[in-house]
Amino acid sequence: MRDTTSDGELLRAIAADRDRRAFEELYRRYAPWLTARLRGRCADAAMVDDVVQETFLAVWRGAARYRAEGHSADAAGWLWRIGARRLVDALRGDGARGRLRQALARLRHREEVSAEERVLAGVEHGDLAGALTRLSPELRAVLQATVVDGLSTREAAVLLGIPPGTVKTRAMRARRQLREALA
Structure with missing residues (x-):
């Protein structure tokens, strides 16, 4: 059964309380989706997996910015912006x-x-x-x-x-x- 907590509530719990369960639920909801979208832009599966992990690490470390930026209900768009930027940075690397x-x-x-x-x-x-x-x-x-x-x-x-x-x-x-x- 899927948790009915809203994405915004999960992000607030992560930012305010470092709530590990909230983080795990957010990851379950969005990691497969983010991986699929990023793989549409990059064929290197290992690089995409690294980018997804970096994206969620950024969420864990800085989820308070989500609330401060005023994004009321668009967690997917916010995660995509983080992931897309991280992918661009990875692709701009030496190779x-x-x-x-x-x-x-x-x-x-x-x-x-x-x-x-x-x-x-x-x-x-x-x-x-x-x-x-x-x-x-x-x-x-x-x-x-x-x-x-x-x-x-x-x-x-x-x-x-x-x-x-x-x-x-x-x-x-x-x-x-x-x-x-x-x-």
Whole structure:
């Protein structure tokens, strides 16, 4: 039988009392979900497992920030933001450039060039980086949240403190400006 305690109550118990049972329940609820989402972004199962553990360690050490940040009921979005950032940090480690070069090498041996391959080639040669730096900070922040971190529009809106409609509009503008810059 599943515990009926709300996610917010669990997080408050973890923050206020270091309640191990509350932490274990939160882990049972969200670790499989977080693992599945992160594996969609990274094929290295060991790295994903490490990131999930680091995410929950961060919750144990700093759950009070959840309450202080004012996230009333979106524990999943909060956990995803922590996990996504930890995954990005792990991928930026020493091996990330090597993995990108290997992926590009594999892509170059195929006859058909996809849009993803063109973007990866742009990253390798700096075209995309230059185009991204020319975007306004507001547009870059939306791309970071929705593309790099993989957040939904609603999650990005919470993270950035703007309405979901504004996230969608800024994402459209950013994509249009990038297309023009990379054309």
